[in-house]
Amino acid sequence: MFTIKYQILTHMMTFTSINGMILVCHASSSSVCRSAEGQLCAGYKTAFGNTLKAHKDGDLQKLLGEGSKAYDYDLIVIGGGSGGLACSKEAAALGKKVMVLDYVVPTPKGTTWGLGGTCVNVGCIPKKLMHQTALLGTAMEDARKFGWEFSDQVTHNWETMRTAVNNYIGSLNWGYRVSLRDKNVNYVNAYAEFVEPHKIKATNKRGKEMFYTAAKFVLATGERPRYLGIPGDKEYCITSDDLFSLPYCPGKTLVVGASYVALECGGFLAGLGLDVTVMVRSILLRGFDQDMANRAGDCMETHGVKFLRKFVPTKVGACVLISNAAVSLQVLIAVGRDACTGKIGLDKAGVKVNAKNGKIPVNDEEQTSVPHIYAIGDILEGKWELTPVAIQAGKLLARRLFAGASLKCDYVNVPTTVFTPMEYGSCGYPEEKAVEIYGQQNLEIYHSLFWPLEFTVAGRDNNRCYAKIICNKLDNERVIGFHYLGPNAGEVTQGFGAAMKCGITKDQLDNTIGIHPTCAEIFTAMEVTKSSGGDITQSGC
Template sequence: GLALWGRPLVIELNNAEAPLHGASYQHHGDLQKLLGEGSKAYDYDLIVIGGGSGGLACSKEAAALGKKVMVLDYVVPTPKGTTWGLGGTCVNVGCIPKKLMHQTALLGTAMEDARKFGWEFTDQVTHNWETMRTAVNNYIGSLNWGYRVSLRDKNVNYVNAYAEFVEPHKIKATNKRGKEMFYTAAKFVLATGERPRYLGIPGDKEYCITSDDLFSLPYCPGKTLVVGASYVALECGGFLAGLGLDVTVMVRSILLRGFDQDMANRAGDCMETHGVKFLRKFVPTKIEQLEAGTPGRLKVTAKSTESDAIFEGEYNTVLIAVGRDACTGKIGLDKAGVKVNAKNGKIPVNDEEQTSVPHIYAIGDILEGKWELTPVAIQAGKLLARRLFAGASLKCDYVNVPTTVFTPMEYGSCGYPEEKAVELYGQENLEIYHSLFWPLEFTVPGRDNNRCYAKIICNKLDNERVIGFHYLGPNAGEVTQGFGAAMKCGITKDQLDNTIGIHPTCAEIFTTMEVTKSSDGDITQSGC
């Protein structure tokens, strides 16, 4: 009849390391405490560290299930002093402002197209950075407020303080005035996310910005060097160029590491067509300030990764986007006994998001070998709360994850990149169907003829089931979302062929693809 927080406690007496059903209590004398004291008087059933997408979703779901929940969130200012409100990277310095600024750039292209469709406007068209920045940040501010209200309505105790473990079940929370408070909980969820990595060269933190600073930058960045080839680098470089700025992207090795390389290179080619310059196989060695200002002037020195060549250039702004580091190093994980990958700060978890310490879980960008995407963190957080507190069993699917890179020509994908599919299944067991296409909307302005591209990777051993979906074209997010649902249902090539397309659209290309890569047939499209 012993119950733990309203759930039955099953004890396997023959194995001291066996998890206790529903709560996984194994260490630190918790079993003795529970048997001896009935139930341990912790302050909270659950404390979530991190108020981003994953942490908020998990905390609200746990509270909705009747648990006593606290969420702690604290933004350490960037070297430039930028900080923000509740909601994490996505809302404040990620997906939301990025997509709005990408939309700003698309509107610029739309105005160019409009003349070809008969719209007449003679005035010179210019873009006002301050107007855009203010509008974007006003919207973000409304989201921050909404999150606070939502937590209050769901009875989640939100504390704006920096959390670090002092014991396995106890944390210290330090607020911005330096006041310290201590809280205990039965369970913890780590959802601290990541922050941009710097280069570790002279002048990087003093003179450069990252995506953390860009979206609230109080002035137009002017001539910009983007260092990196991550999706953050390409998205930011793409929309800055779309605003009419002079943009160069410095690439160390390959574009979009981890993504399908065929698609990544096509997305890069489209960027070059639309004015983004690429400086390939170079890495910066130092950044010097020539002149302070808003923006000022900077001198960048870089070296080739292949020869003794040295590059020097002048820019108004240098944006570093060379990856992100997990925020796990300063939250006392050693005091809680949580194992961390020392190389990258990522946290290894089992398929239930459980860390090496049974009552401590982790979700979101800090997980080792998992997608660093907002909806993934949200899904994992919700499902985790339901498993912990509602007896559910459903786990997060980290394979069939649809995603989109919002480069000027957008790239959407779901499932495996071609390289990974070949590695897992072997080239001989795959059939890859592909096609170039020309969106009808692009025909009258006469741009990007046969630059858009679609590709599906099918497993011949499993009825030509689609295991990789790739799309380079307009509205990639909207197109990919639906096919993501289809892949979750196990769609095959035959089922795609038997689906009637919507004409004229870009997405219909996936219902009519006939040419395989292995046939080396012509994939250019002409007419309707």
């Protein structure tokens, strides 16, 4: 049995639950009103429902000045990645008492890292830096054509690169800790697990357990690489979680998978001069525009990456282990990532999870099936798995929860880039999805090959770069899909992403003066449609 007493407007109401039966009493009367199971008047039923919900969420205690008594924190964020950090710092800046719990479970190889999540430690940051390392190698090859003379043989030192990259990451880890301290966010390096809807258990690396309560929670636990589930995969293979701090050069490498992680890692390893083969089960870059994905793969082959198609491994043995004896092949698994939701006690909190993939369904305000528990980032079902999306969602969520804001994260027209050797940037719909939604007859697709000026003197990749926009004919040829394969794809795509947010049309692109000579100007001068079958090769300026 429980009883809740609150002053509502000018009336004192007492809500009492006995064996699941909700009863309502007036303070001015000792008579018990009818059961809330459909027999109360509509006004009382609504008041009771709203009051009970507010009590469950912790909002009512706060309204009456009881929040600090009821819970240890206004907000506990589980996960110290980009989204979780953004949300926690924003909430703290709004005057709330906030805790962040973050704990990295070591990989089967024993690899672990500091605060900041996947992006900073084993994702975007080291990936882009190692991609840049590979681009510098290509630039040195081009340099001779531009008149640079150097006679010594050029080699790459893996250990120097790894040390430099990890030193930078270490500085970011420290910076995040300082930033949380400066914002008065309590950071605890411990594994969090729900034991009750408003209570979690935090276990540190020494096994010590502590318990904390909060009015609200944000889940930002991210994902970790998926293994193959075959003999030897965890014993003899590595994932991207291991690669960026690998103490030795991997040498000859087999990349299993065709995800963006697989192609990015395979691409920069080949760019460092290593022998790389990518084993593909079916298609490249599932979920991306397949025309663009295949073109990106073709460019990888041109730059030395081999593809083994329609194969899957069934067993990995010691013969591929790189050890002190240095044998022949390193296997890198990059077949996707799994949400880190299975072992944090969500069942005890009542949070619904997709049993197939561990993803969490949320509404348009990132609210889970439990009203006081929210989720952001890679663990959301049907949302982008991108760091900037998690950051944006985290900030806006904190403002809605604690500052009365109403702006929600926009998951439409999100620009992104795959950092393959020839980079692929996109925003909006892949061609296949656009056809599915709008119908081929209602689309006009403009496209063009092009040859960056920087590549001409070096004599490489002539008409290998490619640009495409997908336009909705039913809406004034509004651009609903943007795709670019070429150098500096992230820098090019970012601006067009902003334009698409503003609803840019083909006519507006045509009336925009291009910056010459650049790659991005191709989007201001595309005339050939796919349906026409016209020639899209470029011969010069």
